[in-house]
Amino acid sequence: MFVQQAIAILDSGVGGLTVVKEIMRQLPREKIIYFGDTARTPYGPRSSEEVRKFTEQIVDFLCQFNPKAIVIACNTATAAALDYISEKVSIPVIGVIHPGARAAISATKTGLIGVIGTIGTIGSGAYTTALKQLSPYVHVVSEACPALVPLVEQGQFRSKETTSVVEASLRNMRSSSIDCLILGCTHYPFLKDTIQEVMGEQVKLISSADETARELSTILYDKGQLASGDESPVHQFFCSGDPEMFQKIAKTWLGEQIRRTPVVWQVSKFVEV
Secondary structure: OOOOOOEEEEEOOOOOHHHHHHHHHHOOOOOEEEEEOOOOOOOOOOOHHHHHHHHHHHHHHHHOOOOOEEEEOOHHHHHHHHHHHHHHOOOOEEOOHHHHHHHHHHHOOOOEEEEEEOHHHHHHOHHHHHHHHHOOOOEEEEEEOOOHHHHHHOOOOOOHHHHHHHHHHOHHHHOOOOOEEEEEOOOHHHHHHHHHHHHOOOOEEEOOHHHHHHHHHHHHHHOOOOOOOOOOOOOEEEEOOOHHHHHHHHHHHHOOOOOEEEEEEEOOEEEEO
């Protein structure tokens, strides 16, 4: 019996669900196995060595399902571990930084591009490097916004507190002359409406999810690995932290009942509860 190979997607928490949603939209036949490391989120303040270690542990867990591709749907993990993981496994590994940079280059009219992200992502300079590789003439304004990820992980998408935190986090970015803003953390699209209100309609918000899904589609097509058939895939969702909160956020974002398996950290590997 033929068993459809899945696409493995990982994130530091629930943020990668923004990428999952876009992959589901563009590639509705593909089975997804997702892991959100909600017990150890956020990754942003951690060292690159620690993030690389966590990413490797999760990849080892996901590889037991024999996926045909891995998407690191976390900007911090992409910056710290993409090259390392790509050398470690024999299947395609896709990050979210270069797709986001490409989308921003296509969108900007002035060449003034803003980037917000975690401390780790902004500190790595990965977006500035990616943007300059694509167009050496762009001017990049970067800002770390460490207070935003905890809001999303707690399910606070629209509240007075959320608006206040977003306003405070984007105070410097608002005073710049950027015409587009890269949401350089996959958690941030959960706060897109509030961020748009704070920045104003003149600033186009860029999420890497759409471009990442498009890149994945191209890679799978070139390898002859796009899913076929009429059966709807059964996705699997794993998390290392509170499964109830994870499921609540996932159902709200994905708009469907998801199958999720709580996971605990034990010794040196993830095991199902």
